[in-house]
Amino acid sequence: MSxxxxxxxxxxxxxxxxxxGNYDRICQSIIESKRRGATLRVGSELEIPGYGCYDHFLENDTALHSWQVLVKLLSNKDLHDILIDTGMPVIHKNNRYNCRVFILNGKVIFIRPKLYMANDGNYRELRWFRPWEKRLQVEKFILPKIVQDITNQTTVMFGDALIDTADTCIGVELCEELFTPESPHIAMSLDGAEIILNSSGSHHELRKLSRRIELIREATLKSGGVYLYANQQGCDGDRLYYDGSAMVLCNGDVLAIGKQFSVKDVDVVVATVDLDDVRVFRTSKSSRGIQASNSSSYPRIETPFSLGNPKLQNSLPLICPTPPKAQLGLHTPEQEINLGPACWLWDYLRRSGTGGFFLPLSGGIDSCATAMIVYSMCNLVVEATQSGDEQVISDVRRVTETPESENYIPSDPRELANRIFHTCYLGTSNSGTETRERAKALAEAIGSYHTDLNMDTVVESILSLFKLVTGKQPKYQVYGGSATENLALQNIQARLRMLLSYLFASLLSWVRGRSKSLLVLGSANVDECLRGYLTKYDCSSADINPIGGISKTDLRSYIQYSSKHFSFLCLEDFLNATPTAELVPTTEGYVQSDEIEMGMTYSELSAFGRLRKVGMCGPYYMFRKLACKWGGYYTPAEIAQKVKRFFFYYSINRHKMTTITPAYHAESYSPDDNRFDLRPFLYNAKWTMQFREIDEAVKNYTLTDQVSTLQPAF
Known part of the structure; x- marks a missing residue:
C-alpha cells in the first residue's frame, strides 16, 4: 500500500x-513547502541564475556563481528533509547543459540535463546549451571542489535516468520536452515513473495557458500519473513575462494551480496525492500494460528517502488527497491584457530604480489602454499591500521615495497613481477639443498627475529655423503642399513629442520635490508596428511599451472590458472615437483617419501578420491563403492589391523595428526584430517575382460564386 x-x-x-535574490526566493519556497507538509519541491527552469541570462550563459562567471548558490542551498539545514529539484547551467566534459539538480539533506543526488532545446520564437537555447543526446544513459560527473568540500562526494550521476525513492519513482521532463512529438513522459511513465516533474520558463502570450494545461492534462490522462509543473514568474529582465501558473495534476485532473498573474515574488502550490490512484488507473488499462511490458528501461538513481509518511496515515486530522478542481477560472484575453502587462510594468519599475511612469496621453485607444494597464498595476499593488505583502510594501516605499519615518501603505489605486503615474496631453493646433477632453477625463478617473500643453510655438520655431536656412516654407497637402512636405510637417510634431516626453519625464519628479526620474511609456500597438504606421523616434519611442505586442482589435475589447470592470464611463468615448494621429489640419473636406491612411483595416493587418509570421507566408502564398479565406467578400484582384500594398509598406518600414521600443510580448505575430522576428530590414520593396506570380494567379482565377456583402473572416 502507499x-x-x-x-x-x-x-x-x-x-x-x-x-x-534568487537564492532567497528559492529558500523561501522550500521552507514554505516544508511548512505545508511537502516532501518534494520543484522549482522553475534555471531558477538559480534566472532563465533570461541569454549570452551571460556563455560566461564562466554564471556557472561559478550558480555552483556557489547551490553550495549555500546544500549547507542550509533548514532545507533538509525534503527532496529539492532546482535548476542551473552545468558544464560537463566541456559542454554546457541546462540541468535539473536534485539535492537531499546536504547531498547532490542526481543531475539531469535537458534533452530537447527550445530554439524558435523567443528562444535561442542552442546558442548556449547542448542537448543531452545519450538517451537512457548516465555518466559520472565530477563535482566542483567547493561542493566536494561540504558534501564529501566526489562524483554524482549525470544523464537521462529515473529517481527511485523508497516508495515511488520520479521522472523529469524539462519545459520544451513536453511540447515535442515524442515527449519523454510517455517512456518514463511506461517504465514506472509515477511522478513526472516539469520545470519550465514558459512566457505568457494571449490565449496560451489553456494549451499548456491541455498538454499536461492529456499527458496524465493517457499515461496516468502525477505531474508537477513549475514555471518562472514575472519579468526576468527582458520583453517576456513568465506567467507562473504552477500546477499539480493527477490522472487527467487538475488538483491545484497557482495564480497566472501576481505581484508576489513566491507562489507555492501544494497538493496531496494517493499513489494508489495512479497504480489503479494504470493497471486497469490493458493496452498500456502491453506497451509497458515492452518498454525500454531507464537507469535508476536509488534514493533512500520516502515521500510518503506512514506515521501520518492514521493521524488526526486525516491527511486526505487533494480533490480535483471543479473550475480552473482561466482568464479571458481581456483579463490577461489587464493583468499580464501590469505585472510586467511593476517588475520593471521596482527593479529599475526609477520613480514612476510618464505617458503622452493622446485621447486615443492606444494611450488609453496603456493608461488603464498602469491603473490596473496600481490596483494589484494596493491589493498586495492591503494583504500585508512586506516585499510589495517595501518596493512601494522605495519607488515613491517615502521617508523612513513614514509608514506609507497605499489604500487606493488612484492615490498611488497620483504619486507614480504622470500623463500629459501634448497638443498642437491640429489637435481636437474632443481628444483633449478625453485625455483629461481619463486622467481624472485614474488619478494620474496630469499636465496639458500646446507645443505650437516649439513647432513654429523649428519651421522658422528651416525657413531661415533654406528660404523655403513647407505646407500641408490640404493647403496645396506636396506629399513630401505633408509628411515632414507631421514628423516634426511627432518627434517633438518624444523630446518633450523625455524632458518632462526627467524633471516632473523634481518639480514635485522628488529626485527620481520617470520611465517613458510607449503606446504603439502590434499592428501599427507591423505596418510601420508610426514615425521613427516619435512618441512611440520610449523606455518600454506595455501594448507593443497587442493588436488594435484586442485593445478595443480590453477598453470595453475595463469600462465595466472599473466602472469608468469615460472609456466609452474612446471606443466611439475615430482613430487619428491629429498631425494635419482638419478641413471641411478632410479628417485624418488611421485606417484610411494605411489603406487597410486593423483586422486585415492582424490577418497579414499571422500569415506572415505564424503561417510563414511570403506574398504569393499569403495571396493564395487569403483568396480562400476572403474569396466570398473580395475579388481576387482586390485581395492581390491588398497583399501587395501590405508587403510594400511592410518592406519600406521594416527598418523602424530596429529601433522600436522594447515591448511586452503578447502576440505570436509580433514584428520585433530584436528578439522574436529575425527578418531583414532592407528589402527590394517591388517584390518583382512574387508580385508577378500573384498577377498570374489572378488571371487564372475564375469566380464560381458572386461576391457577397458579408464581412470576411479574419
Whole structure:
C-alpha cells in the first residue's frame, strides 16, 4: 500500500543574474513547502541564475556563481528533509547543459540535463546549451571542489535516468520536452515513473495557458500519473513575462494551480496525492500494460528517502488527497491584457530604480489602454499591500521615495497613481477639443498627475529655423503642399513629442520635490508596428511599451472590458472615437483617419501578420491563403492589391523595428526584430517575382460564386 504524498511546485519571480535574490526566493519556497507538509519541491527552469541570462550563459562567471548558490542551498539545514529539484547551467566534459539538480539533506543526488532545446520564437537555447543526446544513459560527473568540500562526494550521476525513492519513482521532463512529438513522459511513465516533474520558463502570450494545461492534462490522462509543473514568474529582465501558473495534476485532473498573474515574488502550490490512484488507473488499462511490458528501461538513481509518511496515515486530522478542481477560472484575453502587462510594468519599475511612469496621453485607444494597464498595476499593488505583502510594501516605499519615518501603505489605486503615474496631453493646433477632453477625463478617473500643453510655438520655431536656412516654407497637402512636405510637417510634431516626453519625464519628479526620474511609456500597438504606421523616434519611442505586442482589435475589447470592470464611463468615448494621429489640419473636406491612411483595416493587418509570421507566408502564398479565406467578400484582384500594398509598406518600414521600443510580448505575430522576428530590414520593396506570380494567379482565377456583402473572416 502507499501513503499520502504531499508535493509542492513553485512559481518564483527570479531575475537574471540576481544570485542573492534568487537564492532567497528559492529558500523561501522550500521552507514554505516544508511548512505545508511537502516532501518534494520543484522549482522553475534555471531558477538559480534566472532563465533570461541569454549570452551571460556563455560566461564562466554564471556557472561559478550558480555552483556557489547551490553550495549555500546544500549547507542550509533548514532545507533538509525534503527532496529539492532546482535548476542551473552545468558544464560537463566541456559542454554546457541546462540541468535539473536534485539535492537531499546536504547531498547532490542526481543531475539531469535537458534533452530537447527550445530554439524558435523567443528562444535561442542552442546558442548556449547542448542537448543531452545519450538517451537512457548516465555518466559520472565530477563535482566542483567547493561542493566536494561540504558534501564529501566526489562524483554524482549525470544523464537521462529515473529517481527511485523508497516508495515511488520520479521522472523529469524539462519545459520544451513536453511540447515535442515524442515527449519523454510517455517512456518514463511506461517504465514506472509515477511522478513526472516539469520545470519550465514558459512566457505568457494571449490565449496560451489553456494549451499548456491541455498538454499536461492529456499527458496524465493517457499515461496516468502525477505531474508537477513549475514555471518562472514575472519579468526576468527582458520583453517576456513568465506567467507562473504552477500546477499539480493527477490522472487527467487538475488538483491545484497557482495564480497566472501576481505581484508576489513566491507562489507555492501544494497538493496531496494517493499513489494508489495512479497504480489503479494504470493497471486497469490493458493496452498500456502491453506497451509497458515492452518498454525500454531507464537507469535508476536509488534514493533512500520516502515521500510518503506512514506515521501520518492514521493521524488526526486525516491527511486526505487533494480533490480535483471543479473550475480552473482561466482568464479571458481581456483579463490577461489587464493583468499580464501590469505585472510586467511593476517588475520593471521596482527593479529599475526609477520613480514612476510618464505617458503622452493622446485621447486615443492606444494611450488609453496603456493608461488603464498602469491603473490596473496600481490596483494589484494596493491589493498586495492591503494583504500585508512586506516585499510589495517595501518596493512601494522605495519607488515613491517615502521617508523612513513614514509608514506609507497605499489604500487606493488612484492615490498611488497620483504619486507614480504622470500623463500629459501634448497638443498642437491640429489637435481636437474632443481628444483633449478625453485625455483629461481619463486622467481624472485614474488619478494620474496630469499636465496639458500646446507645443505650437516649439513647432513654429523649428519651421522658422528651416525657413531661415533654406528660404523655403513647407505646407500641408490640404493647403496645396506636396506629399513630401505633408509628411515632414507631421514628423516634426511627432518627434517633438518624444523630446518633450523625455524632458518632462526627467524633471516632473523634481518639480514635485522628488529626485527620481520617470520611465517613458510607449503606446504603439502590434499592428501599427507591423505596418510601420508610426514615425521613427516619435512618441512611440520610449523606455518600454506595455501594448507593443497587442493588436488594435484586442485593445478595443480590453477598453470595453475595463469600462465595466472599473466602472469608468469615460472609456466609452474612446471606443466611439475615430482613430487619428491629429498631425494635419482638419478641413471641411478632410479628417485624418488611421485606417484610411494605411489603406487597410486593423483586422486585415492582424490577418497579414499571422500569415506572415505564424503561417510563414511570403506574398504569393499569403495571396493564395487569403483568396480562400476572403474569396466570398473580395475579388481576387482586390485581395492581390491588398497583399501587395501590405508587403510594400511592410518592406519600406521594416527598418523602424530596429529601433522600436522594447515591448511586452503578447502576440505570436509580433514584428520585433530584436528578439522574436529575425527578418531583414532592407528589402527590394517591388517584390518583382512574387508580385508577378500573384498577377498570374489572378488571371487564372475564375469566380464560381458572386461576391457577397458579408464581412470576411479574419
Amino acid at each position: 501513503y499520502p504524498v504531499t508535493v509542492a511546485t513553485c512559481a518564483l519571480n527570479q531575475w537574471a543574474l540576481d544570485f542573492d
